Amino acid sequence: MKLLITGGMGFIGSHLVDKLSNSNNKILILTRTLSKKSNLKPSKNITIKKINLTNFQKVGTIIDRFGPDVIIHLAGNTSHSKSFEKPLQDVDSNTKSTLFMLEKIRQSKLSCKFILGSTFIVIGKPKKLPVNENTPCNPTTIYGTNRLASEHLCKIYHEVYGIKTNIFRITNSYGPREQVIPNKNAINFLIHQASNKRVLNIYNKGEFFRDLIYVDDVINGIYTIIKKGKDGELYWISSGKKTWFKKFASILQKQTDCGIKFPETPRYTKKVDVGNFVVDNSKLKKLGWKPKVDINSGIKKTIEYFNSK
Ligand SMILES: NC(=O)c1ccc[n+]([C@@H]2O[C@H](COP(=O)([O-])OP(=O)(O)OC[C@H]3O[C@@H](n4cnc5c(N)ncnc54)[C@H](OP(=O)(O)O)[C@@H]3O)[C@@H](O)[C@H]2O)c1
Known part of the structure; x- marks a missing residue:
């Protein structure tokens, strides 16, 4: 092909x-x-x-x-x-x-x-x-x-x-090779910050969820x-699963010992943010696909990648 x-x-x-x-x-x-x-x-x-x-x-x-x-x-x-x-x-x-x-x-x-x-x-x-x-x-x-x-x-x-x-x-989505810039993919950016033992800025006290894959x-x-x-x-x-940001931050903290801060959400983010998000992925599952990597092991693999660089 x-x-x-x-x-x-x-x-x-x-x-x-x-x-x-x-x-x-x-x-x-x-x-x-x-x-x-x-x-x-x-x-x-x-x-x-x-x-x-x-x-x-x-x-x-x-x-x-x-x-x-x-x-x-x-x-x-x-x-x-x-x-x-x-x-x-x-x-x-x-x-x-x-x-x-x-x-x-x-x-x-x-x-x-x-x-x-x-x-x-x-x-x-x-x-x-x-x-x-x-x-x-x-x-x-x-x-x-x-x-x-x-x-x-x-x-x-x-x-x-x-x-x-x-x-x-x-x-x-997150994983190895993603750029580590805050204005493209916040998930990978935070994993990268954590792997460098920096303090993570988590908006809205982590009281929102996303569908991380x-x-x-x-x-x-x-x-x-x-x-x-x-x-x-x-x-x-999509994974079809809700990951609360406070849980995401605590997994990062457990795996890397990084710090966490909960600052005020910036104005731009408030305006464009899509808020809570989770997707029903059953249409693609009907074609025989299913997501296999859970959040703990996905984060672990991504941190290992950053640490190997
Ligand atoms: N990453 C995620 O979490 C995510 C989430 C939802 C959807 N997606 C979708 O997945 C797709 C790929 O995303 P990605 O994360 O792989 O993006 P990416 O890492 O930014 O890759 C995009 C690539 O496109 C190239 N490119 C940009 N503008 C170009 C142009 N004018 N001419 C030729 N090449 C150009 C870039 O080249 P340079 O590096 O040379 O600029 C870059 O290599 C996109 O459709 C995106 O909407 C990604």
């Missing part, structure tokens, strides 16, 4: 490439920079092209030359705060890039499946839990809005033109969708 993976050196992308990299597959990765090259194990089945996805003409030529069976679109801005700093860039890298690739598949009449990586952020603050595939979406950030627009484009291209699309939405479970979920996903469908990839 020929797989084109945009953002294949990033957190999710590099783990997915590990899973898919075997002699039956040819993988082409599109990446903006080579800054995350150390995430990848070299393999003769993998080709890397350094390109900004918003250079649509070049991306089109690459797709024509490679002739992928599957495109997995993971690249784009993945930080909600950066989407407010550079809102027009967010439209280009998150929405227009999706539209361009769908239109390319249509115009070139490629029999290629298009799989979009999306996020729980598209939901906004849910009115009812657990969230599922039918929950209304009211995103609170520009990033969430552009990902949601991309999701709609996938549905439209499937329904109007018959393009084979799938969408997966990931909840808060370890990266290996995410990758097996994406793999299941590649193999068995029904055309046109959206799937959630």
Whole structure:
């Protein structure tokens, strides 16, 4: 199988490439920079092209030359705060890039499946839990809005033109190789802080919960969708479990002896925060997938990774 993976050196992308990299597959990765090259194990089945996805003409030529069976679109801005700093860039890298690739598949009449990586952020603050595939979406950030627009484009291209699309939405995921910046993935940032025995800042006294999923479970979920996903469908990839932040902080404290502080929640966070979040993952489970890594061992593996660096 020929797989084109945009953002294949990033957190999710590099783990997915590990899973898919075997002699039956040819993988082409599109990446903006080579800054995350150390995430990848070299393999003769993998080709890397350094390109900004918003250079649509070049991306089109690459797709024509490679002739992928599957495109997995993971690249784009993945930080909600950066989407407010550079809102027009967010439209280009998150929405227009999706539209361009769908239109390319249509115009070139490629029999290629298009799989979009999306996020729980598209939901906004849910009115009812657990969230599922039918929950209304009211995103609170520009990033969430552009990902949601991309999701709609996938549905439209499937329904109007018959393009084979799938969408997966990931909840808060964590594990080795994730960047450790507070404005991208707070979970991994806190695990990293704890592994360095820093004092953790936990908002709202930890009185809120999220649906945390370890990266290996995410990758097996994406793999299941590649193999068995029904055309046109959206799937959630989540643990289906509530993790209270006070419990998360206490696991980190037990495993690392770090400190914990409970400061006032900043104004920006209050405005965009989605609050309590948990997802019903039964649709993907029906395809034979299930999450396997519990929170204690997921955190332990992530800390071991940080300590080995
Ligand atoms: N991590 C999570 O917890 C999480 C949660 C929910 C959903 N997701 C979804 O999972 C997908 C992947 O996320 P991730 O965590 O793996 O993100 P990531 O680590 O930030 O990786 C994204 C990759 O995309 C590349 N990229 C960004 N803009 C680009 C552009 N204009 N042209 C070419 N490449 C570009 C980046 O390259 P550079 O490094 O060179 O900039 C980076 O390698 C996204 O769809 C995201 O919404 C992730």
